[in-house]
Amino acid sequence: MPSLKDLRLRITSVKSTKKITSAMKMVSAAKLRRAQEAAESARPYAERMNRMMCNLAAGLGEDAAAPRLMTGNGKDQVHLIVLFTSDRGLCGAFNASVTRSVRAKVRELTEAGKTVKFFTVGRKGRDLLRTEFGHDIIEGRQHLGRKGVAFAEGDEIAKTLIEMFEDGVFDVCWGVYNRFQSAMTQVVTWQQVIPFASAEPAPAADADEDEAAAVPPADPYDYEPSQEEILKALAPRNMSVQMFRFLLESQASEHGARMTAMDNATRNAGDMIDDLTLTYNRTRQSVITSELIEIISGAEAV
């Protein structure tokens, strides 16, 4: 049985932990609000860009002039997985769910005889995958979006990817990130980036409800300037937008996950303090009782 002093120390330490977790929760809540706004206001652009790309790809047919970013380089051997995680921990299953999903995907791909490489965004993703796939992590980014995600950061990742693709480092590129749904739920989402996946538009595009603009036209498009010119400008732009969006979604999810995790931790700490206080009072009571018994029996003995 722990002594009174031990119990008192435990209670103090749990109390200070509780203070920390509840402060972290507050901080995350504030950051979440900003990140969520940013993520949600960036969705329309990404969705419309995606739709434009889909319409373009649909109208493309067997035209060989399309840029390779759209059609791929005809091979399907080396897959690059770009995973978006956080730099810091203490955010529940946020990073673990991404890496778990990545592991499952890797198993699936290696069974099909493909090679897999990784591009990690965020420190945690790298840390979690390093032991297993150390050699295959070919690129990494850290400390992005400290003060809110800037478009330039997504742009830079996209440029690096395009460069690597042109150098033949990989054939197919996937992005995997936590899509923000609410502070409680983040959905691990896979999106094929190269070649452009028109068959399965981003889940965001499905949720798009505005009527008129979503309908692809019956007639083929006129192009101004030529179709190739537009595609050449649009395809890299689309990559940047997608990366930007992944970063935003991932960041909003991170803060949401951390807020939920810290909320749980705070509640658990509260429960623990209650339990410990109960034990403390009981112990104190029994110490007093036994002291009284000692005194009384001492007095009786005289």
Place this chain on the structure above:
Amino acid sequence: MAETTLFELVSPERLFFSEPVEMVVVPGTEGDFAALPHRAPLLATVRPGVIVIFAAGKPKERIFVAGGFAEVTEKACTVLAEEAALVSDLSPAAAEKRFDAANIAYQASLDGDDETMLRAENELLIAQAMVAAAKGDLAYH
């Protein structure tokens, strides 16, 4: 009321404008074009310039865009702009400042590699269009 087409202007940060309009004139790279209801589908790149929204045959709203893409279908016109601002919100002084900065950067980039030069040139064109827009130089657009 006359028939309308849905005009949407989106910048990377937000949905800037989304309303049914009677006509909208977009500065395409190869010349301005108007989007009216039932227009033939068109995909075009947009140069830095001013988008004019018309109501009852008169210009109603002017929006500055720094280039991007436009998609026109029978019922809608969507512009993906890299940057957008209401012309009435632009200040000529700020635009001039940006133009001067862009000009200096452009001059400096002339000796550099192609990519930085192209980027500086692009920024210069944007700033130039912005100055024109801010001063209400209608002849320009």
